[in-house]
Amino acid sequence: MAADPSTPNLSPTQMADAKILRGQGGETHQVAEGDVPVLTTQQGVPVADDQNTLRVGARGPALLEDFHFREKIFHFDHERIPERVVHARGYAAHGFFETTDSLADITRADLFQRKGERTPVFVRFSTVAGNKGSADLARDVRGFATKFYTKEGNWDLVGNNIPVFFIQDAIKFPDLIHAAKQEPDRAFPQAQTAHDNFWDFISLSPEATNMAMWIMSDRTIPRSFRFMEGFGVHTFRFVNAEGKSTFVKFHWKPKLGMQSVVWNEALKINGADPDFHRRDLWDAITMGDFPEWEMGVQLFDEEFARKFDFDVLDATKIIPEEVIPIRRVGRLVLDRMVDNFFAETEQVAFCTQNVVPGIDFTNDPLLQGRNFSYLDTQLKRLGGPNFTHLPINAPKCPFHSFQQDGHMAFHNPKGRANYEPNSWGGPAGGPRESPERGYRSYPETVSGDKLRVRPELFADHYSQARQFYLSQTKIEQTHIKDAFVFELSKVETPAIRARMVSHLRNVDEALAKMVADGLGLMELPPAAPPARPVKKDLKPSKALSILENPPPSFAGRKIGVLVSDGVDATLLGALQTAAKAEGALIELVAPKVGGVTASDGTVIPAKQKVNGGPSVLYDAVAVLVSEEGAKLLAREATAKDFVSDAYAHAKFIAHVPAAAPLFEKAGVTDMDGGFVALGKAADAKAFVQACRALRFWDREAKVHAV
Numbered sequence: 001m002a003a004d005p006s007t008p009n010l011s012p013t014q015m016a017d018a019k020i021l022r023g024q025g026g027e028t029h030q031v032a033e034g035d036v037p038v039l040t041t042q043q044g045v046p047v048a049d050d051q052n053t054l055r056v057g058a059r060g061p062a063l064l065e066d067f068h069f070r071e072k073i074f075h076f077d078h079e080r081i082p083e084r085v086v087h088a089r090g091y092a093a094h095g096f097f098e099t100t101d102s103l104a105d106i107t108r109a110d111l112f113q114r115k116g117e118r119t120p121v122f123v124r125f126s127t128v129a130g131n132k133g134s135a136d137l138a139r140d141v142r143g144f145a146t147k148f149y150t151k152e153g154n155w156d157l158v159g160n161n162i163p164v165f166f167i168q169d170a171i172k173f174p175d176l177i178h179a180a181k182q183e184p185d186r187a188f189p190q191a192q193t194a195h196d197n198f199w200d201f202i203s204l205s206p207e208a209t210n211m212a213m214w215i216m217s218d219r220t221i222p223r224s225f226r227f228m229e230g231f232g233v234h235t236f237r238f239v240n241a242e243g244k245s246t247f248v249k250f251h252w253k254p255k256l257g258m259q260s261v262v263w264n265e266a267l268k269i270n271g272a273d274p275d276f277h278r279r280d281l282w283d284a285i286t287m288g289d290f291p292e293w294e295m296g297v298q299l300f301d302e303e304f305a306r307k308f309d310f311d312v313l314d315a316t317k318i319i320p321e322e323v324i325p326i327r328r329v330g331r332l333v334l335d336r337m338v339d340n341f342f343a344e345t346e347q348v349a350f351c352t353q354n355v356v357p358g359i360d361f362t363n364d365p366l367l368q369g370r371n372f373s374y375l376d377t378q379l380k381r382l383g384g385p386n387f388t389h390l391p392i393n394a395p396k397c398p399f400h401s402f403q404q405d406g407h408m409a410f411h412n413p414k415g416r417a418n419y420e421p422n423s424w425g426g427p428a429g430g431p432r433e434s435p436e437r438g439y440r441s442y443p444e445t446v447s448g449d450k451l452r453v454r455p456e457l458f459a460d461h462y463s464q465a466r467q468f469y470l471s472q473t474k475i476e477q478t479h480i481k482d483a484f485v486f487e488l489s490k491v492e493t494p495a496i497r498a499r500m501v502s503h504l505r506n507v508d509e510a511l512a513k514m515v516a517d518g519l520g521l522m523e524l525p526p527a528a529p530p531a532r533p534v535k536k537d538l539k540p541s542k543a544l545s546i547l548e549n550p551p552p553s554f555a556g557r558k559i560g561v562l563v564s565d566g567v568d569a570t571l572l573g574a575l576q577t578a579a580k581a582e583g584a585l586i587e588l589v590a591p592k593v594g595g596v597t598a599s600d601g602t603v604i605p606a607k608q609k610v611n612g613g614p615s616v617l618y619d620a621v622a623v624l625v626s627e628e629g630a631k632l633l634a635r636e637a638t639a640k641d642f643v644s645d646a647y648a649h650a651k652f653i654a655h656v657p658a659a660a661p662l663f664e665k666a667g668v669t670d671m672d673g674g675f676v677a678l679g680k681a682a683d684a685k686a687f688v689q690a691c692r693a694l695r696f697w698d699r700e701a702k703v704h705a706v
Contacts, residue, residue, distance in 0.1 A: 037400045039431035042388040043354050044395030045153030048438025056446050064372045065361050067353040075385045075403040083132045087143045090126035091278045092345040095334035097121050106246050107238035109358030111150045120149040125225045129180045130191030135274035137266040138191040139220045144230035145350045149396040156354040163231035165315045166208040170369020194490035203499040206461040210316050213465045216483035218260035224280045226291040227259040234367040235312045237360040245442045251296040257551025265649045268616040290335045296326035311457040315366040321543040344392045349378040360442045400431035462506040463535035469508050471544035475697050485518030502528040554691045555583030560618030562589045564629020569598040574681035578688040589613035611638040615646040620691045622654035630661045640666040648703050650695040654678050654687040
């Protein structure tokens with residue numbers, strides 16, 4: 001068909017207005033007037049150009065990040081007709097994202113345009129290494145994946161509770177996960193990294209040193225999903241209506257503050273309640289105590305990226321909040337549990353490539369590889385290319401495409417047209433691309449030879465690891481040291497232990513010596529030669545510490561109250577009142593789950609029987625027993641554990657004088673500043689206020705002398 005000489009120079013916008021289509025050979029033809037829907041991806045994202053793949057220059061290679069092409073060809077490839085490899089253990093909830101600060105000048109992304117507007121979301125938390133049936137309190141990175149159902153399609157922010165990652169290039173991801181998972185010859189240990197393969201890989205991969213510091217910190221044993229931060233990890237782009245790009249890094253800040261458990265506590269929680277995190281989220285939402293996070297963004301331009309000490313495309317690095325402050329732009333609230341775990345939590349499919357107009361990728365090699373990988377992962381797990389038709393994955397905005405058939409196709413094109421361009425006018429011809437509304441990638445200029453290399457700045461593997469360690473309090477540094485000693489003590493090969501210590505010498509000499517001593521190394525190995533000099537002048541960042549950022553109150557926490565028959569009804573009532581005023585919960589633990597008879601004759605039901613409600617399940621404890629009750633419980637091993645574990649884990653402990661026999665039998669005789677005596681109703685309020693500190697850390701050094 002010959003080109004129409006009357007329309008050779010029309011812009012895409014003019015052609016759209018005139019209802020003129022350009023064919024694949026450049027020819028143009030006019031279609032009939034009618035209500036023509038906009039062509040979208042299966043995620044509901046409007047398509048700007050359905051004729052050309054995204055490439056480097058007019059004659060350059062195609063790019064993996066072309067998510068429209070990938071989705072289109074992927075679906076075509078599978079038109080003719082099981083547990084996640086990573087993040088298998090997950091739990092999720094519905095909610096909303098509310099924009100609190102418009103970013104209309106920074107991005108054209110619809111959800112950031114109007115202050116006060118709410119966007120439906122689905123959030124899945126997970127552990128990385130463990131199998132689906134593993135325990136919640138494994139030492140592991142936590143996934144923090146959010147699906148935004150925006151008016152212009154689905155946006156998936158697939159992040160973690162740690163802002164850096166183990167590797168810089170996605171080509172190493174299979175190796176990382178193979179090393180972290182069960183060793184293939186013996187199929188154990190699972191949900192644990194304390195074994196030879198993992199530390200062999202880490203110690204041979206200096207780029208993982210920064211992440212090693214994070215995973216040995218308390219960040220990997222969070223008290224609750226509700227008390228942990230989230231991060232987008234990578235550097236992304238915002239693109240505004242004028243096409244201007246701004247780099248962005250995404251953060252989630254928990255309203256209730258950060259909190260973790262201690263390692264011995266985590267081990268016991270896994271035995272007492274392997275569903276601890278799941279139960280916590282379920283209880284909070286079903287009781288109306290909706291978890292909430294603030295979304296923060298770090299925004300910066302090309303000039304900053306050029307001058308920064310590290311490469312912003314390196315996923316093993318952060319930009320400290322003191323260097324670029326966090327701008328709070330919205331809030332995330334989870335207010336509804338799923339109706340069916342399998343249909344929603346198990347079948348939800350997150351893909352990093354799912355972005356909307358106004359949000360774009362950078363050339364971070366880990367992000368680029370994730371964009372390629374996730375689609376194939378969903379095909380394997382969900383059995384076919386139509387997983388986007390599942391309600392949990394389907395956009396909540398209108399979506400139209402010509403993709404058809406395949407395994408379990410819920411939606412197929414109606415009518416004659418199942419391709420484009422076509423000559424069928426109006427609705428009969430199906431959807432059309434929209435240059436105005438459609439997604440357009442930022443036209444970044446790129447050039448260079450095709451090489452398998454990494455940028456020079458990627459080679460600084462120790463400077464930020466050192467900065468992270470020095471940003472921790474002495475208590476947190478001790479926990480990091482203890483974690484390294486524990487993990488490496490499970491490594492059977494001495495050479496691997498020594499090699500890891502050689503890397504730690506580039507982080508902090510004192511840390512390396514303490515770990516070496518804890519492992520019983522006969523001599524300190526030489527420091528691993530750094531590829532680039534270690535920067536020792538980086539300032540500590542307060543934002544990197546959990547304990548330097550305490551919660552605003554004791555809200556959302558739980559107090560376990562050990563009671564017996566004859567419990568002082570007035571004191572118990574005062575404690576319940578004080579906890580409620582603080583926004584905390586009270587849970588009664590008794591010799592029998594049926595409850596106890598209080599001093600005023602009332603029968604009070606219990607939540608837990610004493611051998612099923614250990615103190616590790618609570619943030620603080622109170623022992624409100626009668627004299628007879630204390631004598632009875634002093635003969636019960638789990639009651640003694642209730643007290644001794646709370647003491648060992650540095651928790652605040654409220655008590656009445658009658659509890660003395662139980663404390664004595666439990667070996668707890670040092671009533672330090674973490675103990676609060678309850679003699680009158682006013683003491684209950686003082687106890688709850690003391691609990692705002694979460695732990696009485698001064699006790700820890702006395703309890704753990706080794």
